[in-house]
Amino acid sequence: MTNLILAPIRINQLTLPNRMIVPAMVTRLSGEDGLVNQAITDRYTRFARGEVGLIVVEATAVHQSKSGPLLRLGSDEFLDGHRELVARIHDNGPSKVALQIIHFLKIARSGWRQTVDMLSQDEIKAIIQAYADTAARVREAGYDAVELHMAHAYTLSSFLSTRNKRRDEYGGRSLETRLRVPSEVMLRVRQRVGDDYPIGVRFDAEECIKDGYGLNDAKYMALRLAQLGANYVSLSAGGKFEDAQHEEGEAPYPYTGYSGDRTMPPASFQDAPNVYLAAGVKAFLATHAPQLTTKVVTTGKIRTPSDGNAILQAGNADMIGFARALLADPDMPKKARLGRENTIVRCIYGNVCKQLDENFKQVRCGSLWPREFLHAPEAPNDDIAPTWPDEGPHISTKLNDDGRVRVTWKPAIDPQGVYGYEVLRASNGGAFEHVSSSLTTNYVDETALAGNVYGYCVRAYDFAGNRSVASAMAEIVVSPRFEWVNKLALNHESTI
Numbered sequence: 001m002t003n004l005i006l007a008p009i010r011i012n013q014l015t016l017p018n019r020m021i022v023p024a025m026v027t028r029l030s031g032e033d034g035l036v037n038q039a040i041t042d043r044y045t046r047f048a049r050g051e052v053g054l055i056v057v058e059a060t061a062v063h064q065s066k067s068g069p070l071l072r073l074g075s076d077e078f079l080d081g082h083r084e085l086v087a088r089i090h091d092n093g094p095s096k097v098a099l100q101i102i103h104f105l106k107i108a109r110s111g112w113r114q115t116v117d118m119l120s121q122d123e124i125k126a127i128i129q130a131y132a133d134t135a136a137r138v139r140e141a142g143y144d145a146v147e148l149h150m151a152h153a154y155t156l157s158s159f160l161s162t163r164n165k166r167r168d169e170y171g172g173r174s175l176e177t178r179l180r181v182p183s184e185v186m187l188r189v190r191q192r193v194g195d196d197y198p199i200g201v202r203f204d205a206e207e208c209i210k211d212g213y214g215l216n217d218a219k220y221m222a223l224r225l226a227q228l229g230a231n232y233v234s235l236s237a238g239g240k241f242e243d244a245q246h247e248e249g250e251a252p253y254p255y256t257g258y259s260g261d262r263t264m265p266p267a268s269f270q271d272a273p274n275v276y277l278a279a280g281v282k283a284f285l286a287t288h289a290p291q292l293t294t295k296v297v298t299t300g301k302i303r304t305p306s307d308g309n310a311i312l313q314a315g316n317a318d319m320i321g322f323a324r325a326l327l328a329d330p331d332m333p334k335k336a337r338l339g340r341e342n343t344i345v346r347c348i349y350g351n352v353c354k355q356l357d358e359n360f361k362q363v364r365c366g367s368l369w370p371r372e373f374l375h376a377p378e379a380p381n382d383d384i385a386p387t388w389p390d391e392g393p394h395i396s397t398k399l400n401d402d403g404r405v406r407v408t409w410k411p412a413i414d415p416q417g418v419y420g421y422e423v424l425r426a427s428n429g430g431a432f433e434h435v436s437s438s439l440t441t442n443y444v445d446e447t448a449l450a451g452n453v454y455g456y457c458v459r460a461y462d463f464a465g466n467r468s469v470a471s472a473m474a475e476i477v478v479s480p481r482f483e484w485v486n487k488l489a490l491n492h493e494s495t496i
């Protein structure tokens with residue numbers, strides 16, 4: 001299988017060195033002033049050293065007024081900081097860089113939120129203008145592309161939604177009227193940045209809420225935006241206020257309901273749950289607008305370059321977004337290029353980073369990075385793997401009364417420092433699978449079932465991702481502890 005994911009790809013006049021993307025990820029590293037600072041620069045230059053094809057810098061407000069702890073580019077005073085950021089990113093590696101620009105409506109701790117039906121026509125015109133003006137600044141700052149945020153819980157997505165309650169020409173009665181503001185934004189932005197400048201659009205291909213729209217509408221949205229000049233459509237899903245859980249005294253966070261899980265699929269979800277959306281849109285564009293070169297990006301719990309490559313080979317997308325996987329290990333693209341995928345530090349999709357975002361705390365990989373690190377560790381010149389102490393890793397298992405299996409082992413040794421441990425599990429003599437990673441020397445398995453035999457082993461890794469040999473296997477026969485399980489075992493004549 002050729003490694004399509006490592007092949008360059010053209011977007012308008014821009015050529016990306018490979019087909020991996022960091023989709024926008026708010027970092028909460030900027031202050032209330034909305035200015036680019038050193039922490040922001042460090043975060044994005046780290047991605048550039050990892051050689052990802054396109055870095056989409058986090059959602060940046062088009063507003064002219066204060067907009068919370070988020071980057072801003074709603075007026076010229078923010079230009080210099082962005083210029084410097086783009087220059088530093090380009091200095092640090094081959095990555096191209098886009099800026100995602102966003103408009104969002106007001107929200108209060110009481111749970112009240114402004115919705116699009118509360119906007120006057122003048123306010124709508126001002127929003128369209130703000131997108132166009134900000135996009136022009138994006139180009140002026142030297143970004144290689146601009147991405148228009150039309151996904152999740154924000155203003156343009158709310159116009160696209162079937163839950164748009166307006167009844168005028170910008171309203172929710174027809175797909176045409178739902179598309180009107182996003183279409184005007186697209187047109188005005190294209191006029192301002194010129195034909196040769198790459199524009200991407202991120203929108204939900206499925207809202208994942210009751211009475212929300214799905215793939216059928218998304219195909220036509222993609223077609224419209226492509227016809228108006230979008231060079232790529234980056235498809236997301238969900239992330240809506242409509243099913244968000246509201247905690248007393250806190251502003252609702254739109255990723256707390258089922259729709260939020262579809263945006264950032266947790267560990268319990270299958271891998272790549274949103275790829276069928278990209279496949280549907282891509283096939284639709286190919287038959288309905290074969291003359292257009294609009295590329296399709298898919299994102300959502302795609303774990304590794306190999307998994308992404310399989311999606312590209314199947315013709316289901318043109319580019320792959322890896323958000324949390326690249327947060328966990330920004331060197332993933334470089335490791336893939338060097339044929340060292342086995343040294344990738346793998347995201348475990350526990351969503352600690354998402355919780356940090358929700359609580360307005362600096363976003364970092366809270367599960368895997370050592371506590372004192374604000375950015376991903378790096379150790380470029382290290383290919384010495386960790387080893388186990390002479391007496392061995394002493395891996396052992398214990399079944400708790402609550403049905404959980406506790407696995408413990410001794411620390412490994414590495415000249416440049418042990419970073420973490422990969423935990424692998426095999427059930428009933430099958431193949432070992434990576435089930436989690438841990439910074440500490442223990443792991444608790446909450447999914448072991450009575451009547452089965454589990455084998456666990458661990459591999460230590462260092463800051464470069466070099467793996468130790470696997471520890472010996474610790475096996476546990478999970479015996480029935482509850483009366484009904486005893487009956488179940490008897491009925492099935494289990495040998496355990």
Ligand SMILES: Cc1cc2nc3c(=O)[nH]c(=O)nc-3n(C[C@H](O)[C@H](O)[C@H](O)COP(=O)(O)O)c2cc1C
Binds near residue numbers: 264
């Ligand atoms: C901390 C965090 C912040 C995010 N911020 C944004 C954002 O600013 N704009 C956006 O379109 N998506 C945002 N997302 C969604 C990601 O771009 C991505 O679609 C999602 O995490 C699923 O991809 P993954 O499974 O590869 O992480 C964010 C996700 C996370 C975890």
Ligand code: SF4
Binds near residue numbers: 325368
């Ligand atoms: S905090 Fe968890 S979900 Fe987020 S990047 Fe780290 S391992 Fe992945």
